[in-house]
Amino acid sequence: MSENSIIRLPGIAILAMVMVSLVGCALPAMTERTESVSLPIQQTEDTRLGRAIAPALAEHGDNSGILTLADPFDAFAARVLLAEGADASLDVQYYIWRYDTSGRLLLNALYRAAERGVRVRLLLDDNGISGMDEPLAALDVHPNIEVRLFNPFPTRSAKWLGYLGDFSRLNHRMHNKSFTADNQAAIIGGRNIADEYFGAGYGALFADLDILAIGPIVDELSNDFDRYWASASAYPAELLLPEMGLEELITLMRSAQALEQSPEAAEYVRSVADSTFMTALLKGELRFTWAPVSMVSDDPAKALGESDGDDLMSRQLARALGEPTSSVDLVSPYFIPGKPGLALFRELESKGVEVRVLTNSLEANDVALVHAGYAKYRKPLLEAGVELFELRKLDEGKSVERGLQTGLSGSSSSSLHAKTFAVDGDTLFVGSFNFDPRSTHLNTELGFIIEDRELAAMLETLFEERLASVAYEVVLDDDGDLQWIERNGDEVIRHSHDPEAGAFKRGMVFVFSLLPIEGLL
Template identity: 70%
Template sequence: MSNWHRPRFPGMVTVLIAVLVMTGCALSRMTDRNESRSLPANQTADTRLGRAIAPLADAHPGESGVVLLENAHDAFAARALLAEGADATLDVQYYIWQYDITGTMLLDVLYRAAERGVRVRLLLDDNGISGLDEALAALDTHPNIEIRLFNPFVVRSPKWIGYVTSFQRLNHRMHNKSFTADNQAAIIGGRNVADEYFGAGQGALFADLDVLAIGPVVHELSDDFDRYWSSVSAYPVATILPEAGEEDLARVVETAKNCSASSAASKYICAIEDSKFLNNLLAGNLEFTWAPVSMISDDPAKVLGKKPKNGLLSRQMAEAMGSPERSVTLVSPYFIPTKTGVEIFRDLERKGVQVRVLTNSLEANDVAMVHAGYAKYRKPLLEAGVQLFELRKLPGSESVEGDLQKSLMGSSSSSLHAKTFAIDGKSLFVGSFNFDPRSVHINTELGFVIESPELTQVVENHFEEQVQVTAYEVVLDSAGDLQWIERNGEEEIRYSHDPGTGLIKRMLVSFFSFLPIEHLL
């Protein structure tokens, strides 16, 4: 009898079935989890930060002090020094935290803060912590450090297996980014914790953008951190990761020591040593812009597929920023307006509102699928009257040409990563929100709405300067076809296809544009 119909690899089939059964199991319910909350600001008023900030806040009642952190090295140093300045608590929340130079060094400053008695709470999205399981489990053994993973994977390696049976749950991620010391000072914005976010030096403002804040908005942010920390999606690492011991913690500390002593870390060490940030902050000499600032964020229940009333950042942002009357300046690395967004922009243009958009060019974009989702809207946007600019690939940034995996999935190292919106020269949004369906419907996001004409003007002026020297302007020619204009001083170069790209990449983007995946991007 023929046996052609029998499985040829019964062992492999058995393993596959076992994996599917295992990954199909739901996360276990949490029955034992310590509950904690941020310390009220009046309980941290006598910390170094509290004493330094109180006179400034008292002189500006109802307003928050804001500093834009545009330089990458300054943004790294500000986080490290803010941790060194903390006396009571550190509440830290991130989407990506890599075990590279900057990630290792910032874990070390958290550890050293815990060593001197600071309570450290670290909340990380489980999708962006590749290679960190052992280090996190070890740090969590410290009596002053508690770490939780948001929406964790059951199978630790390879994690992609979880998407096979739990895609609906795991597709929702916590994209929030915040770093708060003593409920007195905080940093939020577009940067995750990884070398590519802190390596741009004196690059363009829009390579990435963070905000340092003091005042009432910090207390709002601390309350929001508590909401995520106590949500049903935040699992203590001890319930997810293998048990660690004292020797594991010692190994993590030694790794950090070796990292800091390496030549590769020297530029970050110098950034910290040369920075006057902490001294100026503690001495009350840091120059803040004072303005009404509102924190807006998604309800963490969004990852469960729920949409609580007024619990979506997109709705809060629309309410906070109102109806534009003169201008909208939008910066987003991953920009997918959808048909609805195009119609919104068209209506604004009809009302005389100038709409300008800066996003990544194809040569700079690190996620080809996302670019495909955007590219099909270029003509409709231009026909609607939108001024469209695409940032060129900055020197030193990675190319997606040579790495198909990064082209498909994204390496988070594109030359443009800032997410900001400026309205009417009066209001400014800075945060984690991209203008795409994923930020609107799938991931949770966080940001500040800053009602400051001064800072809004700074961003708008930088926009005008940057697009002239670092971006292509996308226009329609007389035949209605796309053209890219590159300006280099008096020289003007026109391209009839995406500049700096090969035929294969353009074909790949064209193929992706036909796939019915826009709602996932």
């Protein structure tokens, strides 16, 4: 043993002891936790939302009303206005909530609702709330607001250390996303709460899709929220976060209110002020698509590795969708079919079912490690007959119409984040589920299955009319090698490797693809 090794041993030992003490911290016992459930529909029928929705519900029976929210600023405004329109309750569940412009404005919307007497229940996955401990602790002080953290880390700083001592638990996350007002109207879909999901901020701007729902499906969603709220993984914030008082809450809200006057919040504030969403909703003038809608959702016990395999959302989806007979159009930002998925697509293609997939290109993907898990399946998928498209990263100044119907694309530097697929041109899925091992086996997920040809046709339009201008078509050349076809008007460019990705990035993806980590992606 060298002298240097002898000198360094005590330091290493001390560091190891500190790390063990940090990761060894146990979660606090939940000896006391308030019990609450979603308000019965009968109890909220006399709210503004209840009264506005009642005539349409009476006309459409067991069907639910669906409105797509593809435009990011519409999606932001709809959440704020639902919070403003709530009279009785708000049940809010998210994987990521950032303390940025949109996140702070939405926290203020929840606070204003609570000030009017609305009961607010906020359930957040603890992995996606970096920098939010003090704001959430302050918000939790309000008598009408209760915050719970799902599958929390026992240490609040350097959370990653928790993985060293409890990886099997902490590797499971709550990926569900929902926003429900008065058990009468709800928003679900792919968006988290952060600037990049609402068309602002820097870096990737996530082209995404949410839906607003009214009708029977909302009560089903509220019941699902209740089982997550009461699950063994949902910890009251007060057990984990620093102690705050009314003074800190007032300071927090004054800061959020001042933010509304700032330049960085201008477009958000304008989107709310200009929106006719709530006025139209309360007047019964919104054009909903009425259809049978069913919910698929993982048991929250999945986060503890305790759910029944038959109850996994992936199997619920398979049972609900049955056997496709003509087409499957799939949009997934993180697409890793795995061997079972590859076998499924091969079987579908062998039966004459057309399978088309849109995912992120390497240049647009915000998680290169996940792209490595996908890249090795491109050739087998194409050989099976699957049509494969990869969204391009759009340059500043390129004009792309907003909305799912016109390309599922946001503004500059867009990255696909929507999770949706259509089966046989008559059934549409929208939710949080990515077609990858993490969504299948590790994270909890949520989504709606909508039986409507008009909505399913949006994806058909996307693939048939819009992808040429915003996505590469991936094909095999005569030698069986991958090619990426880029179309810019009448110009056609063929690339022999991942376009707009340097040799180093491509090399890293190749190295990552050799690692035995697919089950974690």
